[in-house]
Amino acid sequence: xxxxRSAEEKLxxxxxxxxxxxxxxxxxDSARAIFDYACEMTGAVSGYVALLDDHGQENEVxxxxxxxxxxxxxxxxxxxxxxxxxxxxxSGKAVYDNDFMNSEWVKYMPEGHxxxxxxxxxxxxLDGKTVGIIGLANKSSDFTDADADIASVFGELAAIGLRxxxxxxxxxxxxxxxxxxxxxxKKLHGLLPMCAKCKNVRDDDGYWSQVEEYLxxxxxxxxxxxxxxxxxxxxxxxxxxxxxxxx
Numbered sequence: 384x385x386x387x388r389s390a391e392e393k394l395x396x397x398x399x400x401x402x403x404x405x406x407x408x409x410x411x412d413s414a415r416a417i418f419d420y421a422c423e424m425t426g427a428v429s430g431y432v433a434l435l436d437d438h439g440q441e442n443e444v445x446x447x448x449x450x451x452x453x454x455x456x457x458x459x460x461x462x463x464x465x466x467x468x469x470x471x472x473x474s475g476k477a478v479y480d481n482d483f484m485n486s487e488w489v490k491y492m493p494e495g496h497x498x499x500x501x502x503x504x505x506x507x508x509l510d511g512k513t514v515g516i517i518g519l520a521n522k523s524s525d526f527t528d529a530d531a532d533i534a535s536v537f538g539e540l541a542a543i544g545l546r547x548x549x550x551x552x553x554x555x556x557x558x559x560x561x562x563x564x565x566x567x568x569k570k571l572h573g574l575l576p577m578c579a580k581c582k583n584v585r586d587d588d589g590y591w592s593q594v595e596e597y598l599x600x601x602x603x604x605x606x607x608x609x610x611x612x613x614x615x616x617x618x619x620x621x622x623x624x625x626x627x628x629x630x
Contacts, residue, residue: 388424388533392424393424393533396420396423396424396533397420397533397536397537397540399416399420400416400417400420400421400537400540401540401543403416403417403544404417404540404543404544404547409548410445410544410545410548411445411446413541413544413548414432414445414446414541414544414545415432415445415446417432417517417537417540417541417544418430418431418432418446418448418517418537418541420537421505421517421519421533421534421537422448422519424530424533424534424537425503425519425522425526425530425533425534426522426523426524426530427503427519427520427521427522427526428448428450428451428520428521428522429448429449429450429452429497429499429519429520429521430447430448430450430517430518430519430520431444431445431446431447431448431517431518432444432445432446432515432516432517432518432541433445433462433515433516433518434507434514434515434545435464435472435513435514435515439464440463440464441461441462441463441464442462442463442464442468442515442516443462444462449497450497450520450521452497452498452521453497454495454496454497455494455495456493456494456495456496456497460493465491466488466490466491467480467483467486467488467502467504468504468516468518470504471504471505471506471513471516472506472513472516474506475506475508475511475513476506476531476535477503477504477505477506477531477532477534477535477538478503478504478531479501479502479503479504479526479530479531480501480502481500481501481525481526482501483499483500483501483502483520484498484499484500488502497520497521499520499521500520500521500522501520501521501522501525501526502518502519502520503518503519503520503526503530503531503534504516504517504518504519505517505519505531505534505535505537505538506535506538507538507539507541507542507545508538508539508542509542509545509546514542514545515541515542515545516538517534517537517538517541519534577594578591582594584597586601595608
């Protein structure tokens with residue numbers, strides 16, 4: 384039976400989990416570190432961390448820890464939100480069962496799954512919605528309410544890590560778009576050689592092209608054609624006013 388963890392040990396584990404959010408390069412890495420601390424504090428040896436898919440129907444598993452036990456389940460099999468983990472998703476709270484193999488939940492286990500003496504699920508909650516879950520299993524003794532409390536804290540840490548990761552991804556995307564915009568601006572910066580007669584322009588590689596072709600290539604602008612008043616009167620003197628009225 385695993386020893387009861389002291390308050391100081393739990394605090395140190397939580398602090399280390401929080402630090403991993405800042406130190407790890409990806410959410411998957413920080414989630415793994417948080418999961419390991421959760422196992423250390425609860426005594427679980429098996430489990431996983433998964434996120435809710437875009438449709439809100441299935442878990443997308445980041446990793447699966449079998450704890451050294453045989454597991455032949457295809458990792459690509461879908462993991463629908465059902466059974467005991469559905470209870471955690473529904474309530475937004477940690478739930479556990481200490482006699483899992485004799486519970487009503489066992490019918491949802493796929494063939495070849497790791498045998499689980501006991502199971503606990505702790506949710507990742509963001510903005511009032513459960514967006515993922517930490518699964519913990521196979522503690523040598525029974526899970527307790529104290530285990531559920533500490534697992535919930537690690538679930539909150541993982542949720543914070545997920546929010547920060549998504550924020551970083553969004554920032555990187557915006558930075559990339561900004562760099563692309565700056566690149567386009569630089570292409571248009573400075574003097575643009577233009578033929579005094581035909582008005583074609585010369586690019587940086589020395590090739591001449593029509594102004595509209597150059598703008599289409601170097602900017603996001605889409606060119607449409609029309610007639611200015613002077614040209615309309617020059618080309619169509621009799622119908623100019625009618626044409627201009629339609630433009």
